[in-house]
Amino acid sequence: MTDTPSAARGHGLRRDIDLLEALASDEAQRAGGLGVVRLAQLVGREKTQISRALKALAAEGIVERDPDTLEYRLGWRLFSLVARTSESRLVRVAEPVMHALSADLEETSHLCVLHDREVLTLLSVSGHSFRVHGWEGRGVPAWRLSAGRVLLADATPDELYVRFGTTGEMPVPELWSLIQEARRRGYARVSEEFEADLVGVSAPVRDFRGRVVAALNISAPKARLGDRLDEAGRTTARAAARVSTLLGWEPRPAPLPRKTPL
Structure with a gap:
């Protein structure tokens, strides 16, 4: 039969x-x-x-x-579908915060995650009352984006060499330096590194363990955002911290340095 x-x-x-x-x-x-x-x-x-x-x-x-x-x-499409399901809590928690962020800066915000060597956009939200989908599901090399630099914040130099050491597109010591700069600042910024006339800032979203699980990103034409990039970075960092808190992260103050006996 x-x-x-x-x-x-x-x-x-x-x-x-x-x-x-x-x-x-x-x-x-x-x-x-x-x-x-x-x-x-x-x-x-x-x-x-x-x-x-x-x-x-x-x-x-x-x-x-x-x-x-x-x-x-x-492939990226399968990962995007799975991510939208497995990361549903992340998306649900982040979306209202992203609406407020976009309304504050009057720019589109993006929720991004790391997939192998690429940054994948899970969700994009405009400053209005609707979602925009132009970037959702698209993968972009992590080293080219501010989001990639904060998403790689937990990586060691050895892990960076495993991911990027054979590509030849970005020297790993230079990438490590950019990641550390973003850690110190609390957000990463790029100016026309991914695309001409495009600037952006990103800040890390952490889960209850303190691990970076996503990045909030704001990207816009340089003429519109370039003069207020640091202001946008600080605002985005506050929004990312809000999402992190909703995910259960409780930042702990750094321990005080031990006094040396005289």
């Missing part, structure tokens, strides 16, 4: 899920991706079948292919 069309679609979906499970495995995460041959071994299917399935999934943004290694990893 042959499969009905609905049964065939079900089989195809299960095969695609098998591929996604393989790309989410510890092996794939350690390697940064898997090739067609290895994926065929893991799921027990022919290489030609795997290749066709991956091309279809890549066309929809569910997986993505590294242009250098030709290996596949989970």
Whole structure:
């Protein structure tokens, strides 16, 4: 008896899920991706079948292919869908704060998270009573954005080398210096580093453990925001601290230095 069309679609979906499970495995995460041959071994299917399935999934943004290694990893669209679900509390807590921030600065605010080497925008809110979606789900190299610099605040130099040391696009010592500067200031700022005439500020959002889990960002044309970039940074930092508090973070004062006996 042959499969009905609905049964065939079900089989195809299960095969695609098998591929996604393989790309989410510890092996794939350690390697940064898997090739067609290895994926065929893991799921027990022919290489030609795997290749066709991956091309279809890549066309929809569910997986993505590294242009250098030709290996596949989970794609930005899948991550965006999952993030909107798993980070639903973050989004619910942040959205009203972002509306107030955008109204205060009269600029669009963005809620961003880190995904591998990229910054992914989960939510964008204008200064009016509606949401804007132009950046949602888009990934941008972390080192190019102020949001990336605060999202990497918890990273060690070794972790930065693992993420960016082979790209050659941003020297890791320079990136480390920019991250530390943002930590000292309480927010990061960029001026025309990502795009001509575009400036922005970002501040870290922390969870109850104190770990940076997101960034609040304000980006705008230089002619409109450039002269008040530090003011916008401080305002954004206060908004990010508010979101952090709602997530359960309680900042602790730094310990006083010990007095040296005379």
